[in-house]
Amino acid sequence: MEVLEAIKKRTSIRKFTDEDLPDDALDKILYAGTQAPNAFNREPWEFILIREGRVKDELVSMRQKVPPQKEALKTAPVVIVVCYNNELGNEALSSTYACVENMLLAATSLGLGAVTLTFHGGKIKDLLGLPEGFEIASVIPFGYPAEFPEKPIRKPVSEKLHVGKF
Ligand SMILES: Cc1cc2nc3c(=O)[nH]c(=O)nc-3n(C[C@H](O)[C@H](O)[C@H](O)COP(=O)(O)O)c2cc1C
Numbered sequence: 714m715e716v717l718e719a720i721k722k723r724t725s726i727r728k729f730t731d732e733d734l735p736d737d738a739l740d741k742i743l744y745a746g747t748q749a750p751n752a753f754n755r756e757p758w759e760f761i762l763i764r765e766g767r768v769k770d771e772l773v774s775m776r777q778k779v780p781p782q783k784e785a786l787k788t789a790p791v792v793i794v795v796c797y798n799n800e801l802g803n804e805a806l807s808s809t810y811a812c813v814e815n816m817l818l819a820a821t822s823l824g825l826g827a828v829t830l831t832f833h834g835g836k837i838k839d840l841l842g843l844p845e846g847f848e849i850a851s852v853i854p855f856g857y858p859a860e861f862p863e864k865p866i867r868k869p870v871s872e873k874l875h876v877g878k879f
Contacts, residue, residue: 714822723817724864726826727785729856734791738823742793742855745819751808752801758812758850761794761841771840772852775832785828789854794841796849809850816853826858 714722743760751757763769769792776782786792793816797809813829820827830852837849 752804
């Protein structure tokens with residue numbers, strides 16, 4: 714799939730079929746993440762791969778009260794937690810989100826679905842054993858879509874574009 718087509722097509726998917734993710738798709742998604750632009754080429758990202766099991770069940774229970782997110786975590790065959798070394802502060806997070814977007818676009822281009830979820834606080838860091846100085850950017854369930862939502866409408870560029878001055 715062409716890049717602009719994937720950008721247009723990508724939308725957040727929060728429900729997946731029970732079909733597993735092929736290993737080569739997983740490899741391509743992770744590779745796409747690592748090719749993102751990043752400040753000083755410090756590659757601040759680290760990936761934690763989670764499949765069925767206790768850790769995934771814990772993530773699901775953390776989103777017990779948010780049904781669409783719970784559904785996404787529960788039904789996804791694979792969850793990737795993207796964390797980052799925070800020594801560069803804002804630039805580390807910006808870099809890591811470029812990585813996340815590459816992963817989401819790669820998933821779309823492979824016919825897969827995903828959604829980037831936000832988790833704050835120490836509970837998830839403890840669960841995943843994050844070392845000191847690392848933060849979580851995104852928790853991303855991946856799988857084959859079991860829903861095909863309309864992409865939320867964006868404002869036209871003309872409402873967002875300022876030429877020369879805000
Ligand atoms: C930084 C960031 C954090 C997000 N956190 C969540 C989240 O915690 N839960 C969720 O369901 N979606 C989350 N999303 C997905 C947005 O809700 C979604 O991208 C937005 O509604 C636009 O819809 P689309 O992705 O289908 O275009 C997040 C997206 C971004 C970029």
